[in-house]
Amino acid sequence: MQQQLGITRLRPGPSGNAGQPNQANYDEALANPYPDLPEVLKFEKGGNVSVDAKVPNTFFFDRARTVSGTADNLSRAETGFHGKVVFIAPVGAGWEVLVSGGPSFFQVEQDLVEDIKIKETYPYDTATFDGAVATRHSTSGLGFNVGADVTRLLTPHMGIGAAVVISRATLHFDTFSDPARDFDVGGTRIGGGLRFRF
Numbered sequence: 001m002q003q004q005l006g007i008t009r010l011r012p013g014p015s016g017n018a019g020q021p022n023q024a025n026y027d028e029a030l031a032n033p034y035p036d037l038p039e040v041l042k043f044e045k046g047g048n049v050s051v052d053a054k055v056p057n058t059f060f061f062d063r064a065r066t067v068s069g070t071a072d073n074l075s076r077a078e079t080g081f082h083g084k085v086v087f088i089a090p091v092g093a094g095w096e097v098l099v100s101g102g103p104s105f106f107q108v109e110q111d112l113v114e115d116i117k118i119k120e121t122y123p124y125d126t127a128t129f130d131g132a133v134a135t136r137h138s139t140s141g142l143g144f145n146v147g148a149d150v151t152r153l154l155t156p157h158m159g160i161g162a163a164v165v166i167s168r169a170t171l172h173f174d175t176f177s178d179p180a181r182d183f184d185v186g187g188t189r190i191g192g193g194l195r196f197r198f
Contacts, residue, residue, distance in 0.1 A: 004155055043187075046075030051132050053116050058124040067118055069129030074111040078185055080167055081105045082145045094159075098149035106169045106185045109138045114175070135175075143169025143186055151195050162192035 002008075014024035049071045057063040083102040091097050115133040120126070147165035154160065167186035 004157060043079075044075065044077040046073065048072050049074050049113070051113055051116060051129070053129075055116075055118055055127050058120070063125075065120075065125070065127045067116065067127050067129040069116070069132065071113050071132035071134055074113075074134055076108070076110040079107045080186065082165075082167060084145065084147070094153045096151045096153065098151070098163075099147070100149075100165075101144070101146040104143040104145045104167045104169060104186065105140065106143055106171065107138070107140045108171060108185055109136060110173075111135070112137050112173065112175060137173050137175055139171050139173050141169050141171045143167060145186075153195075157197045159195040160193070161195045163190070165189045 012022065015022050016024055050068070051071050052066070052068050054064040054066055057065060082104045084100040085102050086098060086100045088096060088098045111134040113132045113134050116129065117131040117133070118127040119130045120128070145165060145167040147163060149161055149163035151159050151161035166188050169185050170182050171185055172182045
């Protein structure tokens with residue numbers, strides 16, 4: 001295998017002798033250089049969100065006032081677990097196509113603006129935005145995933161390939177009474193790289 005990959009020498013392991021450049025580490029505080037690993041299949045995004053609202057007039061029913069502002073530091077986290085059935089088919093000399101599909105389970109946590117704060121003074125013809133009240137909500141549900149992977153074998157044990165996977169689900173937060181407020185989760189992932197077989 002080393003000859004096929006062009007490996008002529010291996011990097012030496014840690015030395016048991018103190019003072020060597022590659023000495024072994026015995027300090028537990030340094031044992032894990034990556035203590036905060038990202039969660040598998042998790043997407044997270046946050047930032048500021050523009051808010052536009054109509055506020056009723058204090059004295060008149062038909063004179064709603066428009067206010068605009070920004071809700072700060074809202075975030076959304078989406079985690080997906082994907083089950084797959086895989087079919088692999090050779091399509092020519094050195095070429096293989098992999099097709100997959102199956103169910104997906106999504107868990108979503110998101111900050112939602114549920115109220116706003118305003119400032120107003122007599123005669124209450126106008127109002128100004130003074131802040132937003134956001135609450136963290138969560139929901140989960142089932143969806144699906146489909147994918148395809150194309151590999152070109154350069155040797156019997158190594159090749160290059162590219163893949164695309166699409167996952168989708170439609171979820172609903174209980175805070176919304178309107179069914180039209182359903183939203184889509186999932187997305188498209190595209191990748192490529194080397195393929196090794198042993």
